[in-house]
Amino acid sequence: MDQVSFFLAATVRMATPLMIAALGLVVSERAGLMNIGVEGTMLAGAFAAFSVSAFTGNYWLGILCAMLAGCVMALLFAFTSITLRTPQIVIGAAVNMLGSGLTAVLFRKLFFDAATGGIQVATFPALPIPLLHAIPILGSILFNHNVIVYIGMLLVPALWFIMNRTSTGLKIIAVGEHPRAADSMGVNVFRTRYAATLFSGVLMGLAGGYLSIAQANSFNVDMTGGKGYIAMAIVVLGKWTPGGVAGGALLFGGANALQMTLQNLGLGIPNNIIMMVPYIVTILAVLTASRHRVIDAGAKGIPYIKV
Amino acid sequence: MNVVEMRGIYKYFSDTCANKNVDFSLRKGEIHALLGENGAGKSTLMNILYGLYTYDAGTITVNGARVDMENPATAIRHGIGMVHQHFMLIPQLTVTQNIFLCAKEAGFVLNMPTLEARVEEMNRRFGFRVDPSAFVWQLPVGIQQKVEILKALARNIRILILDEPSAVLTPKESDELFSTLQSLVREGYSVILITHKMQEVLDFSDRVTVMRAGEVVDTLNVSDTDAHALANMMVGREVFLQRQTKPQPTGEPMLEVCDLTVKNDKKLDWVKNISFQVRAGEIVGIAGVDGNGQLELGEAIAGGRTLESGSIRLCGKDITRSSIRRRLDMGLAHIPDDRQKKGLVLQFPIKDNILLSGQRSKQYANGFFLNTKKIEARTRTLVERFDVRPTDINLPAGSLSGGNQQKVILAREVDRGGKVLLAFQPTRGLDIGAIEFVRAKLVEERAKGAAILLISTDLDEIRSLSDRILVMYEGHITGELPYNAPLEQIGLMIAGHDTTTIEKARGDVQ
Numbered sequence: 148m149d150q151v152s153f154f155l156a157a158t159v160r161m162a163t164p165l166m167i168a169a170l171g172l173v174v175s176e177r178a179g180l181m182n183i184g185v186e187g188t189m190l191a192g193a194f195a196a197f198s199v200s201a202f203t204g205n206y207w208l209g210i211l212c213a214m215l216a217g218c219v220m221a222l223l224f225a226f227t228s229i230t231l232r233t234p235q236i237v238i239g240a241a242v243n244m245l246g247s248g249l250t251a252v253l254f255r256k257l258f259f260d261a262a263t264g265g266i267q268v269a270t271f272p273a274l275p276i277p278l279l280h281a282i283p284i285l286g287s288i289l290f291n292h293n294v295i296v297y298i299g300m301l302l303v304p305a306l307w308f309i310m311n312r313t314s315t316g317l318k319i320i321a322v323g324e325h326p327r328a329a330d331s332m333g334v335n336v337f338r339t340r341y342a343a344t345l346f347s348g349v350l351m352g353l354a355g356g357y358l359s360i361a362q363a364n365s366f367n368v369d370m371t372g373g374k375g376y377i378a379m380a381i382v383v384l385g386k387w388t389p390g391g392v393a394g395g396a397l398l399f400g401g402a403n404a405l406q407m408t409l410q411n412l413g414l415g416i417p418n419n420i421i422m423m424v425p426y427i428v429t430i431l432a433v434l435t436a437s438r439h440r441v442i443d444a445g446a447k448g449i450p451y452i453k454v
Numbered sequence: 455m456n457v458v459e460m461r462g463i464y465k466y467f468s469d470t471c472a473n474k475n476v477d478f479s480l481r482k483g484e485i486h487a488l489l490g491e492n493g494a495g496k497s498t499l500m501n502i503l504y505g506l507y508t509y510d511a512g513t514i515t516v517n518g519a520r521v522d523m524e525n526p527a528t529a530i531r532h533g534i535g536m537v538h539q540h541f542m543l544i545p546q547l548t549v550t551q552n553i554f555l556c557a558k559e560a561g562f563v564l565n566m567p568t569l570e571a572r573v574e575e576m577n578r579r580f581g582f583r584v585d586p587s588a589f590v591w592q593l594p595v596g597i598q599q600k601v602e603i604l605k606a607l608a609r610n611i612r613i614l615i616l617d618e619p620s621a622v623l624t625p626k627e628s629d630e631l632f633s634t635l636q637s638l639v640r641e642g643y644s645v646i647l648i649t650h651k652m653q654e655v656l657d658f659s660d661r662v663t664v665m666r667a668g669e670v671v672d673t674l675n676v677s678d679t680d681a682h683a684l685a686n687m688m689v690g691r692e693v694f695l696q697r698q699t700k701p702q703p704t705g706e707p708m709l710e711v712c713d714l715t716v717k718n719d720k721k722l723d724w725v726k727n728i729s730f731q732v733r734a735g736e737i738v739g740i741a742g743v744d745g746n747g748q749l750e751l752g753e754a755i756a757g758g759r760t761l762e763s764g765s766i767r768l769c770g771k772d773i774t775r776s777s778i779r780r781r782l783d784m785g786l787a788h789i790p791d792d793r794q795k796k797g798l799v800l801q802f803p804i805k806d807n808i809l810l811s812g813q814r815s816k817q818y819a820n821g822f823f824l825n826t827k828k829i830e831a832r833t834r835t836l837v838e839r840f841d842v843r844p845t846d847i848n849l850p851a852g853s854l855s856g857g858n859q860q861k862v863i864l865a866r867e868v869d870r871g872g873k874v875l876l877a878f879q880p881t882r883g884l885d886i887g888a889i890e891f892v893r894a895k896l897v898e899e900r901a902k903g904a905a906i907l908l909i910s911t912d913l914d915e916i917r918s919l920s921d922r923i924l925v926m927y928e929g930h931i932t933g934e935l936p937y938n939a940p941l942e943q944i945g946l947m948i949a950g951h952d953t954t955t956i957e958k959a960r961g962d963v964q
Contacts, residue, residue: 313562317555321544328542331506332605333527333556445545 154401154408155288160362162393162400163292163299164189164354168378169385169392170302171350175221177310177387178343179323180228181448183239185351186375187246188220192355194250197366198257200268200359209268210295210356217352218345220246225344229337232450243375251368258366271295271361295353295361302350306389319343323444326451336451354378373426380429384436387444395432402428456515457482457613457644458503458534463512465498467853470844472498474668476512480613485635485645487655487676490665491688491885493843493855496648497539499665500615503646504536505529516613527556535606536615539648541598543605545591549573549584553605576604580634596627603634614638615646620654632658650688650885652681666690689887697918697937699897704921705734706770708905709755709874714764716747716754723762724750726929732874732905737896739920739937740909742948747929748909749791752878755907756788757781769873782811787872789863791879791909793856797863800852804842805833807851808866832869840865841891857888864895875899875906881915893919913944 168185175182182188195216200209224242227233258266271293279290289300310316321329322339330336358374359366377399384398385391402425409421458480465473473495480486488496501507503514505523514521516532523529529536543552550570554560560569566587573586582600590598599619606614616635620628635645635658647659655662655676662679664671664687671687709732718724725747732738742748753759755766757778765774768784776784790796798807809829812818818829833847840861842854851859860880867875877896881889896919900906910916916923923935925947933947 312564312566314554314556314560314564315562317547317551317564320546321555324544324546325542327506328544329555331504331526331536331538331542333525333530 150408150412152284152287153411154404156291157404157407158397158401159288159296160292160400161403162396163296164357164362165374165378165381165399166393166396167295167299167302167357168351168354168375169381169396170299170306170389171347171354172378172382173306173385173387173389173392174310174319174350175344175347176382176447177323177444178319178340179326179444179446179449179451180225180340180344180347181235181239182221182224182242182344182347183236183379184220184224184242184246184375185378186371186373187243188217188224188348188351189355189358189371189375190246190250190369191216191220192352193359193370194254194355194366195352196356197268197359198253200270201258201266204269206269206271206360209360210271210353213356213360214349214352217348217350217355219348221344221348221351224348225341228450229340229344232452235448247369250366254366254368267364268360270364293361295357298353303389303393310389320444322451323446326446326449330451340451351375377425377429380433380436384432386436398432399425399428455482456480457517459513459515460499460503461513461515463499463502463514464510465495465502465507466510469846472668473502473509476665476668476670478503478663478670479673480644480646481661482644483639483642484660485639485647485658487659487662488646488648488665489650489652489655489662489684489688491650491887492857493885494665494688495668496665497617498668500536500617500646500648503529504534504615506536530609530611533610533612534615535609535611535613537599537602537606537617537619539617539619539621541595541602543590543598543601546589548587548589549593549601549604550586552590552601553608557609572608573604576607580604580607581637582634596623596630599623599627599631612642613644613646615648617648618650619647620649620651652684655684656681664688685886688885689890698894699737699900699919699921701921702735702901704736705903707731707733707767708769709907710767711751711755712765712767714751714754714766715762716750716759717762718747718750724929725754727764728926728929728931729764730924730931732907734873734905735900735903736921737900737906737908737919739916739923740907740926741913741916741923741944742911742926744911746926746948748878748911748926751926752791752876752909755876756786756790782870782872785871785873787867787870787875787904789860789867789875789877789880791882793859793863794852798851798859801850803848803850804837804854804862805829805847807862808833808836808847808869810866812866812870836865836869840895857884857891860884860888860892864892868895868899873904875904876909877906878909879911880908881910881912889915913941913948917941917944 168189172185192213196209196213199212200206220242224238227238228235273291274294276290280286318334318339321334322336326336358370381392381395381399384395406421406424409416410418456479460476460478463473463476476499478499490496498507502509505526505528514523521532550566550573553573554569570586577584584597584600584604590601619631623631639645647654649655659676661673662676663673664684666688712729714725714728715723716725728751740748750759754761761774765772767773768781768786771784773781773784794800809818819825830847837845837847842858842861851862881892896906908919917937920937923937923939923944924931925933925944927948927950935944
């Protein structure tokens, strides 16, 4: 029983960064922007959170700076792809390289210490929710996490509501599907696309910050380890809906948690094989998802030009 | 009283002047037709009035006040709405969501039941029946157009621009549309109708402004003019769509189709045991309603579709199993039915489209290398000879109007010097001037001795060009008629009345 609830609680913890990043992607992709720079944006967030937390000892300030860093990376992407109309895939790849290279250099320069291998920083503590965490089993799975996990949980219904029940959501879908039609109805296509991209950058930064100062208490070079790409797969799997993305993130979180649990159990399976589990799940999930008809934005990746 | 005044409007697309010193005015409560050929600048002018295009010079006055038309939001604020030819709807949103996208009264949080009730209310008021909660992608085009109109009306517009509204409608749907427009006008709305259909001008409009090559020719009361005068103003000269082919002796059979059977995409036999010949110097027209096997027949001859049985001979040689390349080399020229998908590479410049399929010929290439100078020189000659406009050979083919795209295809195919020309719907969707041009070229090729197979659903076209008419129905050739057969007779035959009754009818007449 302990193993099971440990596994499920770990699933939630592992799913959170994937889900937050994927939710950000949902917003930008539905607005018509294919930002493959998630990985680099998350790294920027992770490093910003870590370094600010290290210097100030304040993890709240750290996570705020993570979101700001994500926003800056997204601004770079938005300016080049929306205003300059540079191919989005190229810019996304550049953002990834920039995020990886810049954080690695700064980390080595500012923090690396050959003796200790790195420093540890103030991190978000677990914040059991009064009463709810005492519920047997469920309490430890859902209500005994740090605050960012809760934020992630609340983001799912919030984004669903925004996308489906507000005029902002309609505008986002409209500029992603048929920007000229949106323009003809008085929607400011550029402003909407910028806003969607910057918002998605904030969430990617938050997801990155979670990795360094909520899940871990340190920064490693390239510590995202492909989580940005998995988030992109989750968006496809979740069919560009917040609820679907939450489900997809739990699946991948579960695969990660399973890998950890299997290692804990010590079944004698070689670790290398166990560590493959999340990646195999990625491939299988994307294969199944691509067999269904998807509701991707019609004008994704295409810059809008006002005649 | 003029609700809209446009004065001295200029609009350039790179070097091309799409609107040149255009004046336009709209009176309250009128249907004002904007008539002109494709590419005359009508849509450009209206997109400027609607704020979707920027303009380079001129002034716009709405209800007596100067307005700087920055964007559609400005236009909507001044009571101007537009229904575009290609609908401006978001397929993934519902009817109601489309109608209230970016509308002020919708607020931030959408109250869908209230908004849907508003749509129902407008449905009642304007006599529409549109399901407010249906997704737009689920709706047929006729209904989508009503959604477009509702979208404008929901924003309290008083001036409605419609761009070629009947182009996508069935005759019944267009009747409904025009009665809607007339009732709107009675309620004090003003309507601008962009069209190139003469009948819509004469039947439904109060005034008409004729445009040609980016300029206004004249603005008239419809009651003071007639179809003939309008057509001449549109084209700028006498229009002549009557039969121009003179009888001439025919030569050897150049295209021989024997017992041809072809399947359609659903793997059903769709062309069934067809045999016919086309001789040098004659035009054979294949008449029929869309979907009776003409597409498959044309593709089988062009080489894009495998045969089930039968044979095809080109210039006396069997080509049943020949590749497309070999057929082209042997003298087959081909104007495909869909110029944008099959005839051109829209992203390519005009010169590269002219080059297509000629890349191996000595005319354009020295072995492996293309001779750019020769290609450009030849393209310039052809652009001039075929009157392609604009004449810049580096413009992408996709930026040309339909008529000019078809001229590029025609130039390429005719210039290859083919002995057999397969012309498939050569004038579909073109304006009068371009239709006239394409038809004249076909007649010219016939006079030079080409064997032409004309496949068309347009009976007037078949009758004005063909020497002989073959009627195709459900995959069979159900009869052969002379070019001067009465229209009713061809009409009956393409609708599936079998030839024996018709032969009998003909006998009775004689």
